[in-house]
Amino acid sequence: MMVLRRLLRKRWVLAVVFGLSLIYFLTSTLKQEERTIRDRTLLEVRDSDHRIPWKVRFNLGNSSRQITQCRNSIQGKTLITDELGYVCERKDLLVNGCCNVNAPSTRQYICKSCLANGCCSIYEYCVSCCLQPDKQPLLERFLNRAAEGFQNLFTAVEDHFELCLAKCRTSSQSVQHENTYRNPQAKYCYGESPPELLPV
Numbered sequence: 001m002m003v004l005r006r007l008l009r010k011r012w013v014l015a016v017v018f019g020l021s022l023i024y025f026l027t028s029t030l031k032q033e034e035r036t037i038r039d040r041t042l043l044e045v046r047d048s049d050h051r052i053p054w055k056v057r058f059n060l061g062n063s064s065r066q067i068t069q070c071r072n073s074i075q076g077k078t079l080i081t082d083e084l085g086y087v088c089e090r091k092d093l094l095v096n097g098c099c100n101v102n103a104p105s106t107r108q109y110i111c112k113s114c115l116a117n118g119c120c121s122i123y124e125y126c127v128s129c130c131l132q133p134d135k136q137p138l139l140e141r142f143l144n145r146a147a148e149g150f151q152n153l154f155t156a157v158e159d160h161f162e163l164c165l166a167k168c169r170t171s172s173q174s175v176q177h178e179n180t181y182r183n184p185q186a187k188y189c190y191g192e193s194p195p196e197l198l199p200v
Contacts, residue, residue: 070098085131118191130164130190
């Protein structure tokens with residue numbers, strides 16, 4: 001123990017420890033910088049006319065197909081939307097993830113709380129309304145004109161349901177001054193334009 005203390009008091013040992021720490025710090029910083037540059041290059045789009053190969057498959061409203069498992073919006077405290085566009089209370093969610101269509105409060109493609117511009121006050125209603133088959137042209141227009149910053153997000157989307165989940169989440173388009181909603185009553189939007197700016 002005494003030998004170790006004496007050794008650590010020597011300046012050359014401290015210099016070696018400091019040098020190794022400095023080398024470790026510099027290599028870590030350079031690797032991080034390389035990763036940042038690589039990520040930034042992935043985000044850049046080479047050509048403004050370059051069309052994104054969207055992978056979205058739209059459900060044409062044929063609900064007669066047999067579904068054994070449903071994906072759903074998961075996060076709702078009281079309401080859930082499944083991938084067929086049904087909104088139900090959490091207690092009416094079946095074990096397969098689908099809403100119980102026989103429950104009295106379950107509705108399909110419900111736009112309750114949604115405004116004409118496609119902004120809704122309740123996330124689950126936004127997703128359900130967005131899943132309506134007649135919203136396909138609106139969503140395709142949006143996908144074809146997606147801002148560069150959103151391209152990587154929406155190219156990861158596989159189908160209509162995932163697109164609606166992503167589109168209805170609040171985004172930077174829903175806020176003003178980075179800390180208040182443009183319209184606190186209708187902040188979940190699937191439409192082409194952001195929520196209307198309400199006076200504060």
